[in-house]
Amino acid sequence: MGQKIHPFGFRLGITKDWKSRWTSSRKDFPRLLFEDFKIRQFLDDKLDIAGLKSIDIERSVNEVKITVKVSKPGIVIGRSGAGIEALEKELKGITSDKLKITVEEIKTPEMEAALVAQYICRQLKRRIPARRVANAAINTAVDKGVKGIKIQIKGLLSGSNTIARTENFKHGPVPLQTLRADIDYAQISCKLLFGTVGIKVWIYKGEEEIK
Numbered sequence: 001m002g003q004k005i006h007p008f009g010f011r012l013g014i015t016k017d018w019k020s021r022w023t024s025s026r027k028d029f030p031r032l033l034f035e036d037f038k039i040r041q042f043l044d045d046k047l048d049i050a051g052l053k054s055i056d057i058e059r060s061v062n063e064v065k066i067t068v069k070v071s072k073p074g075i076v077i078g079r080s081g082a083g084i085e086a087l088e089k090e091l092k093g094i095t096s097d098k099l100k101i102t103v104e105e106i107k108t109p110e111m112e113a114a115l116v117a118q119y120i121c122r123q124l125k126r127r128i129p130a131r132r133v134a135n136a137a138i139n140t141a142v143d144k145g146v147k148g149i150k151i152q153i154k155g156l157l158s159g160s161n162t163i164a165r166t167e168n169f170k171h172g173p174v175p176l177q178t179l180r181a182d183i184d185y186a187q188i189s190c191k192l193l194f195g196t197v198g199i200k201v202w203i204y205k206g207e208e209e210i211k
Helices: 029-046 073-077 079-091 113-125 130-144
Strands: 052-060 063-070 098-105 148-155 165-171 181-192 195-207
Touching: 029 052, 029 063, 029 079, 052 113, 063 073, 073 079, 073 098, 079 098, 113 130, 113 148, 113 181, 113 195, 130 148, 130 165
Parallel strands: 063 098
Antiparallel strands: 052 063, 148 165, 148 195, 181 195
8 A cells, every 4th residue: 555645745844834834822723724724715716817826824913924926926916906905805804914915926837736737627628638738738847947747637537428547647757755856746626517637746846955
């Protein structure tokens, strides 16, 4: 039986940092944790068209700093910052603390696992064959400079009247067991007309120095 572990959690505190950074009393912890969950859920739905990669949350006394990393920052910021103001106004219904939203641009979305998985999902919804989509994503990522990439697509890949199967695609090394390896991982559920297809993407970008 294989022993599986999340690539991000495996390296947490070694080469990866926490996505929520704050401390609290035992009494306030459940409320703040649930606030983080609701903030992430809201931003995931709201910023889907902007190419959302990740959301980092930092808390201090009565202040929440949210950093969103997207491939299309213009959609989030809006004209003269109107988009940021609208987001802060809507998030006021989730938390009463002071909000500060920072937007960071992803320069090469083809090298980010979350954005590659989202691209594959969009293409599958357009009825493009999974094999063609995965190979195109791999070729683009390799051209941009990734050292290794692995894609797994699982579900009813040939339509509703077929048997579910798993397709694996790989190019180059993806050393999941190496702690210093910079592995970007993403897993999403792609909801199609005939069922849900699972997409997993591993991208190896090189080695990092262990702190």
